[in-house]
Amino acid sequence: MPVVAAVACPHTPQLLMRPDTEDRALVLRVHAAYARVKQLLSDARPDAICLIGGDHIEGFFLNAVPAFAVAVGTSVAGHFGPYDYRFPVHESLARAIVEQGIEREFDLLYTQDVPLDYAFYVPLHFAMPAPPVPIVPLYVNVYLPPQPTPRRCYAWGRALRAILDARPERVALVASGGMSHYPGTDRYASPDFEWDRAMLATLTAGRGAETARLTGEELDKAGNVELRTWITLLGAVRDAKAEVLCYEPSWHHGNAMVTWPVR
């Protein structure tokens, strides 16, 4: 079956638990864009969501730092403040991705026991389609250098698409991350919105393949280390022209939601 939807979205925890530092109207506008994504995913009638997320040193700490990983348990769970989440994993699809990914020479880590990071459950909180579907969490290392290169992320996305195209399931691809933000650094209050807007123009022009030529240094400088999740998805949708559903720059974060036509 073909991939039936492709979306990228943010996951900042302040969208779930809003402190008074955050503009409420902006947060609600981002929620409204999530509602569009939820509708779009519901209309696509997926059997599973492959969710490409950048781990926030939650699933993987310094005891083991995989470049790419796949959760292949029966379910995955995560906790944030008063929120407790558990999602079933589409086990046969997850296993096929690991087995065929290795066969295609991507040396994936797999795990049957990993805490779910908010990069995964924040988008699902707002945009899980109705009725809900099982997921396959696909991890990309974005915060612990040395991270995988954009070229490698793009190549993994291409391989992932080839694997999915040969499967019977209807799959929605969701990339979670970005855009510009610098949590924990002295640049937190000055994201690079200009870089974000130039990147969105590149993606809407159908030039997503250019992201494979970015360097890790450029991504770090632009506050876009998490764009590796989008670049992985771009490997799967190649030069499809992106449609921007929202771009809401807050005082610390470029909140972007984007979708691509799939065929």
Add this chain to the structure above:
Amino acid sequence: MNAHYFFPPADAYALNRCLFRLKSEPAYRRRFVADPDAAMTEASLDARRRAALTAFDRDRLVSLGAHPYLVFMAELRLKMERAPAAFEQF
């Protein structure tokens, strides 16, 4: 320019582990809120890192090898622990 997110130095492992637990282990976070000295002793932090964590001085913590993201989220989770009513839930 140095990277915002740098390779975590090995000698900062205990500090990063402590920040990770503050972020991700509710029981440890509660122990830290109740008795920070005991929680830092449990984490085997040296004197400089104890002082930086006691002050929760981001720049000093990062200069001592703390991962910036861990500092950020440990601080946010401590705030959520101490003042949950300060957050609007959706």
